[in-house]
Amino acid sequence: MKKIYKSFKTSPKYSIKWNNYFEIYENLFKKFLKKKITIVEVGIGDGGSLFMWKNFFGKKAKIIGIELNPESKKLEKKGFKIFNGDQSSKDFWKSFYKKIGKIDILIDDGGHTNIQQITTLIESINYVKPGGMIIIEDTHTSFMKNKDFKNPSKYSFINFTSSLIEVIHRRNPNLKEELNFISKKINSIEYYDSITVINIAKKNLTKSKNLENNKKLRNFFDDYRFKRENNSNKTNNNRFLNYLKQTISKRSYLYRIYENNIIKKYLKLIKN
Numbered sequence: 001m002k003k004i005y006k007s008f009k010t011s012p013k014y015s016i017k018w019n020n021y022f023e024i025y026e027n028l029f030k031k032f033l034k035k036k037i038t039i040v041e042v043g044i045g046d047g048g049s050l051f052m053w054k055n056f057f058g059k060k061a062k063i064i065g066i067e068l069n070p071e072s073k074k075l076e077k078k079g080f081k082i083f084n085g086d087q088s089s090k091d092f093w094k095s096f097y098k099k100i101g102k103i104d105i106l107i108d109d110g111g112h113t114n115i116q117q118i119t120t121l122i123e124s125i126n127y128v129k130p131g132g133m134i135i136i137e138d139t140h141t142s143f144m145k146n147k148d149f150k151n152p153s154k155y156s157f158i159n160f161t162s163s164l165i166e167v168i169h170r171r172n173p174n175l176k177e178e179l180n181f182i183s184k185k186i187n188s189i190e191y192y193d194s195i196t197v198i199n200i201a202k203k204n205l206t207k208s209k210n211l212e213n214n215k216k217l218r219n220f221f222d223d224y225r226f227k228r229e230n231n232s233n234k235t236n237n238n239r240f241l242n243y244l245k246q247t248i249s250k251r252s253y254l255y256r257i258y259e260n261n262i263i264k265k266y267l268k269l270i271k272n
């Protein structure tokens with residue numbers, strides 16, 4: 001049995017997690033075990049997961065809970081620090097980090113709405129230590145149509161992360177946009193079923209560099225990507241298509257329409 005699952009099963013209080021989370025967490029958290037770290041969980045319910053984290057990470061780990069329900073303060077008697085507040089409030093996060101300083105791991109298992117997940121992520125990025133992570137649980141809510149979530153929408157958490165992906169790519173010098181706090185801080189984003197992991201870089205990231213080795217040895221390397229097809233490299237049996245491919249530039253919009261139609265079919269295939 002995975003250690004984290006055992007910690008979940010043996011927790012003295014009620015907790016609720018999806019079954020696929022345990023293996024993900026076991027792998028993600030290896031480097032933090034038995035270390036003097038600070039873990040913050042948003043949304044603590046009955047407190048069962050706080051006991052699970054304590055048991056899993058070890059005695060040196062400091063476990064902090066954030067919860068709207070004031071009853072949760074009772075858990076302070078059990079050695080956890082509890083903050084009552086609203087994760088969708090920018091002011092709450094400001095005063096929270098002012099009090100506790102930088103943290104290692106943030107796990108968001110709060111209300112799971114778009115504004116809650118996005119505020120929690122953005123207001124925390126600057127307060128996670130180098131090499132730390134922010135984990136957003138239950139991201140399937142980005143696709144849930146019911147009255148609580150009203151997704152899928154342009155403003156869903158998952159759609160928001162696609163903008164983060166764009167900003168991370170600004171590190172490539174082929175893109176001219178300036179680096180901002182996101183491009184400098186977020187090293188990578190991992191997606192799982194219902195979990196998104198934001199990995200914070202070990203140091204501030206800068207523009208990437210293109211490296212070449214053995215420059216003098218470059219020989220027959222001639223990039224074929226935009227060359228027109230000729231009779232010897234034709235890729236299918238459709239004579240009309242082959243004629244077009246030999247005539248139209250691969251850089252033209254017409255050729256792009258042809259390619260996009262193929263992509264549309266792949267999109268249909270993966271959404272089935």
Ligand SMILES: C[S@@+](CC[C@H](N)C(=O)[O-])C[C@H]1O[C@@H](n2cnc3c(N)ncnc32)[C@H](O)[C@@H]1O
Pocket residue numbers: 014015016017041042043044045046047048049066067068069085086087088109110111112116
């Ligand atoms: C799914 S439960 C947490 C379960 C717990 N983490 C566990 O593993 O057992 C979600 C909790 O988030 C709290 N919550 C909902 N909206 C919140 C908000 N805006 N700020 C802080 N906590 C919130 C709820 O009161 C509830 O206790």
